[in-house]
Each structure stands twice: as C-alpha cells, then as structure tokens.
Amino acid sequence: MDLEKLRETAAEVVAREDVKYLIGWKNGSYGYRVAPAFIEDAEGAAELIFSPLCISNLSTYLTLVEKLPLPRGQEPDTRKIALMVKGCDSRAVTQLLVEKGIERDGVVVIGCPCPGMIDYDLLAEKYPETEGLSEVKWTDDGFLVIRDGEETNVTRDELLAEKCRLCRYPNPLISDIMLGEPVETWEPAEDKGVEEVDKKDVNGRWAYWEEQFSNCIRCYSCRNVCPLCYCQDCILDRLNPTWVNRAVNFSENTAFNIARAFHLAGRCIECGECERVCPANIPLGRLNRKMAREVRDKYGFEPGLDPEAEPFQASYKPDDPEDFIL
C-alpha cells in the first residue's frame, strides 16, 4: 500500500468537521511493535502505517469507548469515528451494524486490502526483536524484514499468521473509502488446529481443553480485545447473582471460556485477536473457529458479511436443524 496515499487520505478525513478522530496503526515503541493510533490532525496522520505487522483489529475501539454522563448542559459529541480496517476487521464492523452496536452514520470505514499479516511469535522467534524499531514490508512472494538496517527476505509461508492462512475475505467487505486495489484472494489452508482437536474422542477433547483452560489467569484480555464482546453488563462481572465465581480453577475458567464461546457463536468473525492477546497462550481461535464452522455447516450462516442480515442467535427458521436437541 502506498503510505503517502494513506496519510493523505487520513489527513483529509480527520480534517472533516463531522469526524472526531481516526483510529489506525502506527509504529510502536520498539522492535516489531505496532500500536493503535488515535489521530486528530494531519500531523498525527503522518504517523500512520499499514504493514504486515498491523495484525490488531481496531474495530474493538468502536464499542470500548466509555460513555460517561455529561455535565449538565453539554451536548454529546456525535461526530463520526474513522477506522482503518482489513478484510477480517471489516466483518466486525458489519456484525456490529447487524447487532445495532454501532450506527452506520457514526463511522467512516477506511478499507485496507490485506495481503496477509505476520505471526509476531514466529517472527520474533526466528528474527529476535531488537530495541530499535524494525520494519516489515510485503514483497511479491513474502515479506522483507528490516532489522537494525539489515534486510532479510522471508517466504510468506514461513511467517504468515494462522488466521491469514485460513482467511477467505482479505478485502474489506464494507468501506466508505478504499485504499488501493483489492488483493487477489488465496486458497484458504485446511484448519489443522480445529481438526487436531476434532480428531480426539470426547474424553480426549475434554482433557485437551481442561489443560488449556487450567492455564487461564482470567485477565479478560480475550473478552476486552474482542470487537464483539461489548455487553455493558457482562455476565462474567456480575456478582448479584454470581454466574461465574472469581476463583481461578478449571471449573470456573471453563465456565467463563465456554460462556464466551457460546456468546460468540454465529458472531465471531475470526479476527484471531483473542488468541493473539492471551498471555496464557490458550488456543482460543480453535474454540471460536469450531463454533463458527458448526454455524456455517449447519445453518449456512456466516457473520459479518451482510449488514442487512438477521442476527444469527436472534433469528429462527422453521427448517433450522434440530437433530442435536435432546
């Protein structure tokens, strides 16, 4: 992507009177880090980047912002939020529209066709992070890693993030402004992660998730980073009544993780953020993709594609499969 064009467009957008700020990506504080940027002027727009390191899904900020009571007499700020999205991120925006979590008029969606993102862990393992800022660029068949001035060509297969291997929608499905030309889609890889768990028998699966959930430290980063976990009053925080105890053990951790997986069934747009941010390395993507696969295979529904769609969990069709109902 042409960075000049991106920054120019962003500057134009934030200069608009009806736009409050723009959320994009900028270089982080060191190494391969990229940080969310909240841009209000041309100067800020000049910091924006779009690179194979921009893996985070910024649409979560649309619903994360606190709506505090206003001082008496003060009118609410109804200006639009501009947001940079990749293909997967755009599905979150669409799903939020379906659920009426946001209003179409409230956002300016800036689409960024995405050739695929890098898995940070793979990258840092092979090419250790340094204290200076490193750069990663797309090449015709992979990535160029520029670290302390040293350039290394890496094949796409070596570093591509799992969610991108499985991706079927690299081009934004909804946008007001599209930056650059759509990328060519690729044949999604087989979902080996889900298959690995699926192959196990029921006891094996239970043992697998028991081990994984036992590692959970209940930091709720998966919930908070999720663009579709935006209930104002989350069942997990509730104390009166207490649905999930605060104790951190397999039983409560499992209640938490299963509640979240179920609440995301037919809603998860597979951006992979939960798994990326988990400090306990729990393969949450496998859980959510399994649910998504079930919904897709059994109900023919995929979230985040059509802003006019009925929300999956809130709609009913007479021919919905019911053979699994006991």
Next chain:
Amino acid sequence: MKTNENPYIPYNATVEDTWFETGGERAIKTFKVVLEDDEARQNWNHRPGQCAMIGVLGVGESMISISCSPTEGDFLRFSVMRMGKVTQALHQLEAGDKMTVRGPYGNSFPLEEWKGKQILTIGGGIGQAPMRPIVEYVKANYDQYGGLTMIYGARTSGDLCFKNEFEEMRKNEELSCHLTIDVEEEGWDLNVGFVPSMLMDLNPSPENTIAITCGPPIMIRFVLENLKKLGFEDDQIYTTLENRMKCGIGKCGRCNAGGMYVCKDGPVFDYATLKAIPEAFA
C-alpha cells in the same frame, strides 16, 4: 485494640434488635448486635467514626459505619441501606439471627482533641450514621465540650434516620437540634429546605467550632462551600469518605483515593488533607 489473630476471621455476633429507619426499595434498617465472644466484646473499644466489616457467611461482607458511641453500652449498631448482594442478605436478618463482624477499622473523629470546642454536625440521609456516635459521645461527655449543634436533613420525613431519637433531643436544652426536609409535606412543621441552606440560615460562628459533615456527595460539596463562606478554616472541617472495600485492613487495594487507603488512613479526613487528595471527590 485487639482483633482476632487472623484479621480475616470475623467474630460471630447475635442480632438483638432490628428496625427499619426508612422504607422503599433502598430501605435503611438498623441492627443492634452483640458479639458472642466475651473477650472480643470486652476488647472491642471502638471510637466514633470507625467502621466494621459486617456480613453473612456464604454471602460476603460490607464495610459499615458503627453508628453508636462506645458510651452507649456493650453493643454495636449498624444502619444499613439495602443496595447490593450483602446488604440484601443483611436485611433478611431479624432479632436472634447471626451476623459476622470484623473490626473496628479505620481512624476516628479526634474527639479528644476537640474537647472544649463547639461541635457542629451536618448530616444528610444515611450520612447521619457516622454523625450519630459523635452526637451520643458528646451528649455523654457534655461538660467537656463547648456545646453541640446538629443539623440533619433528608428528602422527605420518611427518609430521616433515627427519627425516634430526635423528639427527646429537641427537648434537651443542652443540644441544638435542627431537622429539615427537601420539600413541603403535610404534618411537617419543621424546616423545609436543603441542608446547606439551613446551615446558612443558622449562621453558626466558626469561633472555637468543629464542623463535621457527611451525606450525599452533592450535599457535602455545598456544605463545604458554605462552611468556607461562614469563615470556617480547613482544619475546622471534617468529613468521611467511602469507597468500595474488601479487606478493611489496607491490603486489598480497592479503596484508595489517591495515596490514601480509606479503610486505614480514613474514613475520617479533615478538609485540609482532603483537598490534597486528587480523587477524594471523584
């Protein structure tokens, strides 16, 4: 002060008497309780302004102001507004039931230091709970203080706590007891108006006086403003803070307002200290 060796283990206490102070969804119920353990009861020795963690096993605990003065006897009183899980469970308790008590916690009103001074308490709603032990303490040691003025208000007469005690207090010539409600009401022949306005109407002299206020944040704000207008210095004004608490002993970290742990450094603060705490009025 002696507490259990393990400060997290509560004492068992028996509810001797209960009554409702106010009604409605957020009713206030008063509990008169007695610690079961003789030694614990003898060593309790709370001071006006201190709090205790009271609760129900299996439900949890809440930090509640001790609303009686140690001069009243070997029992404890708590006035509890029905708000969340724990206070709902407490409201279920009747005379003869058990509750748990830990404490007493926090600092207290410096009543020793105040000897010889005029005491002015300004309370609103449930905020009268920490005022009550001051009133009772000063009443019991009246010759050591320069006088006692009490201003207390609530939204309606039905929202006033400790109503049954006021008749007698108003007859007591040693005390100056002033009640007010926010709006006119049939059968109410006392003052109508907000607490801060009543304070201005009474126009107390700041000379050799200590003012203590507790009530809803908005009331406290205007009372503080008015006390300053009346010429009170920062170190003549006291209030109490409350925050969410879990341990009550300065460990769990929940209750800090700025660098102050309300459970240990508070709940009583003079205005001079309070002004330096950035989150005090948040």
Next chain:
Amino acid sequence: MSAMLLNKEKWPDFVGKLTGKQLWAPQIKDEQLRFAPVAEGEEPALDYKNTRVPPKNVVFPQTETLFRFQVDGEEVDEPKLDEEVVLLGVRPCDARSMVIVDKLFSWDYDDPYYARRRELVTMVGLACSEPGLNCFCPSVGGGPASTEGLDLLMVDLGENYLLEAITEKGEALINETKELLEETRDANLEQKEKVINEAAQKIKRSIDPEGIPVGLPGLWEDSLWQRVSASCLGCGTCTFLCPTCHCFDIQDETEGFESRRCRTWDSCMFEEYTLHTSGHNPRPSRLERTRNRINHKYNYYVDKFDVIACVGCGRCINLCPVNIDIVEILKQVKEAL
C-alpha cells in the same frame, strides 16, 4: 555466608536433594514457560529469560482460601499452611518484588496467609546473564544479580553454577547439598563479576525515576494520561503479570454444602474494581485507571513505603496487547514535569 560451586553435571542430583519440600521451578508446560511444582524425575528449565507469569502465586496464590465453613454454619476452618517450598531459579527482579510487597502485607496488620507463605519459602535465585529486551531493573533499584529477597543466589559460570548463600536459609541449603559442591577459587569470583557486568551492559532500556514520585501529583490533569490510555483495552494483563501488583477481591463461594471465603487477584484496570453498588464509579474510565496504576507504583507506594512498586521486569511491556509501554509513559511523565 559461604559460596560454593556446583558442576552442572550434578544439577539433577542437586535437584534430587531438595526433597521433602515442594520444589517450584520454571518448566515448559503447554509450550509455555512457567513456575510450577516439579514432580519427581522432572527437571527444571534454567535456560530462560523470565517466565510470562511471575512466581508471585507461590506466596500470593491467584486463589487463596481464607477459611471454609458449612452452609448455614457458624464455625470456620482456617487452612493449615505448613508445606515448605523452594522456589528455584527465581529471577532477582521477582525476588525483589516480594520484599517490596512485604511492606504492604505487614503494614499495621500482618496478612497471615502471605506472611506464612513467605516464611515457608526458600528463595533460590538465578542471576540473569541474558536480560530480556524490556528489562530495566537497574533503573528502579535492582540489578541482574540483586540479592534482595533471596536466600541463595546462583550465577551461571558456564560449566558451573556459583552458589552464594545470602541468608541462614540459604546457608542451610548449601549444607544439605554439601557433598555435591566444590570449593570456589578466586577465579570463580572474578568470573562472576564479569558475567554480571556483561549482563548489566546488555540491559538496553532505562528510565531515571528521579523526580517522578514527587512530580506525579502535579500532573494529575495533564493531557498525557489521555494519550497513554487511549488504546488501553482495560484488561488485566499488565497487573496480573506484574510481580508487585497485589490487589485482591474477596468472595464467598459455595459448592453443595461446602462454602469458603476466598481471595483472588484483582486488577485496578477492571471497571468493576471501584464500582460502588449505587452505580457511581470514582474511576469511570480507562484514563483514570491507567493514571491510578502508574501513580500507585511510582507515587502512592513511594509515599507510604519509601520504595517504587515496580522492579523493571518488563512483563507489562512484553505482553500488553496494544503496546502500552511503561518506560515510554515514564519518559512522557518526565517530559511533562
């Protein structure tokens, strides 16, 4: 106090000697390095920078039963804590964090659970020879071979570990394993100095905290808090992974007829943490919570206990999902002073 050498070939024997005590050491489990109890025959991994989750749960478990009771019962049962633990391979920053947290847990009231677990633990440290990218311990009073909080310090000298007793507990451990140890020579001590100096040279990040604790109150309304908190997700990663973060929740939990009162790690970054039952929240947004986190570590704790509640381990930087970087925040604080 004595110093001895342990040839690395004898490492399994050394570990085997530490029987009768629960041994906690870094181990790879589920592809993740963590402090975990070492079962017989298992060997701790010592070739590591640091674990993602600090070993604070050894003295401050994420879930601690305060007492148990029967539903509708009046009598409570306190748990008995009497198992001795050896924390093997703890990094100097994590050991130092416990010394810092001790001050809070002994402030006026002794926290009996924490105090007891601290008594029962023997801290065997491993000096850092390869510090991590975000380590900044020297900036906040630590160092790659700091001995604060340790009973025994191990330094990797290549073929051997140098074992230095710091306390009586450490001395006792050396005595228990004496038959496996060799006397040190002057050259070993020189080598140790070299290893430590080289490690210190490798620490790239730093902040001079001079002026921060006294200056923070004046920056309460500064726009920097808006800047540094805008991207915060409000998750508990930074606090749960922080070795000095010690806040907790207390809840009663019942299963069947058995109840317990327990405490669990809590985070000031959660909305619910300060939420009053009335619905009022004195820290209503991520801005106030971020400001509180930094102030608590670099101002409130310094005021109360005369030490910064940060050991420079870099975990909050390593694992923040949105690159909120405490060193960068502190730099901005210094610029704003």
